[in-house]
Amino acid sequence: MYKLKYLITLIGIGFISSYNAQELKSISKAEVLSTVSEANQQIKISVEAFNEAKADYRQTNAVFLPNISVSHTAIATTNPLMAFGSKLNQEIVTQADFNPEALNDPSQIQNYATVFEFQQPLINMDGFYQRKAAKYKMEAMALQTDRVKDYVNFEVEKGYMQLQLAYKAVAVLEKALEAAEANLQLAQNSYDQGYLQQSDVLLVKVRVTEVKNQLQTARSNVKNASNYLSFLMNDTSDVVLKPQDTLQLEATILESENGLSEERADIKAMQLAANARETMYKSDKMTFLPTLNAFGSYQLYDDSLFQFGADGYLIGAELKWNILQGTKRFGKAKKSKASLEKSKLEYEQYVSKSQLELNKIKRLLQDMESKLQLSKLAMEQSNEALRIRTNRFKEGLEKTTDLLIAETQFAQKELEYYQTIYEYNSTKAYLNFLTIN
Numbered sequence: 001m002y003k004l005k006y007l008i009t010l011i012g013i014g015f016i017s018s019y020n021a022q023e024l025k026s027i028s029k030a031e032v033l034s035t036v037s038e039a040n041q042q043i044k045i046s047v048e049a050f051n052e053a054k055a056d057y058r059q060t061n062a063v064f065l066p067n068i069s070v071s072h073t074a075i076a077t078t079n080p081l082m083a084f085g086s087k088l089n090q091e092i093v094t095q096a097d098f099n100p101e102a103l104n105d106p107s108q109i110q111n112y113a114t115v116f117e118f119q120q121p122l123i124n125m126d127g128f129y130q131r132k133a134a135k136y137k138m139e140a141m142a143l144q145t146d147r148v149k150d151y152v153n154f155e156v157e158k159g160y161m162q163l164q165l166a167y168k169a170v171a172v173l174e175k176a177l178e179a180a181e182a183n184l185q186l187a188q189n190s191y192d193q194g195y196l197q198q199s200d201v202l203l204v205k206v207r208v209t210e211v212k213n214q215l216q217t218a219r220s221n222v223k224n225a226s227n228y229l230s231f232l233m234n235d236t237s238d239v240v241l242k243p244q245d246t247l248q249l250e251a252t253i254l255e256s257e258n259g260l261s262e263e264r265a266d267i268k269a270m271q272l273a274a275n276a277r278e279t280m281y282k283s284d285k286m287t288f289l290p291t292l293n294a295f296g297s298y299q300l301y302d303d304s305l306f307q308f309g310a311d312g313y314l315i316g317a318e319l320k321w322n323i324l325q326g327t328k329r330f331g332k333a334k335k336s337k338a339s340l341e342k343s344k345l346e347y348e349q350y351v352s353k354s355q356l357e358l359n360k361i362k363r364l365l366q367d368m369e370s371k372l373q374l375s376k377l378a379m380e381q382s383n384e385a386l387r388i389r390t391n392r393f394k395e396g397l398e399k400t401t402d403l404l405i406a407e408t409q410f411a412q413k414e415l416e417y418y419q420t421i422y423e424y425n426s427t428k429a430y431l432n433f434l435t436i437n
Contacts, residue, residue, distance in 0.1 A: 060131035129283035290321035
């Protein structure tokens with residue numbers, strides 16, 4: 001018997017030592033939210049996705065701004081046409097160069113050309129619409145980033161409540177363990193006095209061991225919840241977080257008429273995405289129209305490297321109309337139209353699904369309010385039943401099994417009550433997430 005007591009004590013000490021081995025860090029929900037807003041990886045990824053869309057939009061500045069390039073080319077040739085043209089560019093043609101023999105079989109000539117070129121778009125209707133579509137996409141990504149921040153904040157709310165619930169479970173089970181050990185002492189005393197059988201004492205000891213196992217699981221849940229919050233904060237230090245406030249019933253009153261708003265960030269982003277598809281469809285149709293672009297160049301020529309013995313310039317404008325490119329443009333326009341119709345249907349489906357989810361959560365919140373009242377009542381009744389059976393057990397008027405059942409039931413109902421508080425609070429937080437603009 002002594003060895004069994006010693007073993008149980010060692011197990012309990014081992015659990016406590018393992019739990020307290022890691023550093024405990026007290027933290028508030030505001031601190032978690034502040035850290036998450038700066039360090040969360042998911043938020044950073046969404047910001048970079050917005051930066052990509054912003055860069056795509058900046059690329060469309062090419063619709064208005066010129067393309068400018070500089071090149072330096074060196075050639076050596078005996079090609080009759082190239083040789084004579086190079087001399088013309090270098091402005092060194094003489095009467096002897098018109099000799100048919102010199103024209104047909106020229107000596108090798110070197111030509112070095114430095115050319116400054118520009119191309120200036122003037123009228124490109126398809127490019128204008130592409131720029132507008134890129135702007136819609138950029139604005140949509142900005143709203144998606146806002147929605148990601150809202151979602152991560154909701155995850156923080158839920159994760160912090162999970163941590164609070166885990167600590168509540170530890171507190172409840174520590175209290176249950178204390179009660180079970182007190183009952184074990186009473187049972188042992190009654191056994192020593194001949195009032196109980198050894199089997200009754202063993203039943204109480206089994207109950208003590210069960211509570212210790214549950215307590216170990218609860219402490220592991222504390223670490224799990226703590227690790228999740230650390231993950232959200234992008235914190236790799238192996239510390240156990242402890243909430244500065246305990247789990248309490250959320251008293252915030254939500255307006256029952258809160259409904260789904262089309263101004264919600266993700267819904268608005270879907271609408272902007274559809275606008276971008278519509279604009280791209282218009283852009284593809286504009287490819288059937290002609291384009292007007294200006295161009296020009298300034299050239300420097302010489303027969304020596306980086307010498308500029310002659311120069312010249314060229315300016316002009318090009319009105320170009322691609323009348324037919326097989327069926328490529330027709331197919332591309334049809335594809336854009338199909339993408340547009342698809343995006344409209346996706347938007348309508350997303351709004352409908354969001355409304356369905358909102359209605360479901362509203363009903364769930366009403367159910368949770370009823371469940372909260374019932375679980376509180378069940379906890380109070382089981383507590384009173386345990387008190388009565390404990391007093392009767394002390395007087396030898398209650399069976400050991402009945403006491404253990406009452407004790408187990410009270411711990412279970414207390415845990416269920418706090419679990420219901422968590423579910424109620426998290427449902428409220430989710431409802432707020434669904435209705436936030």
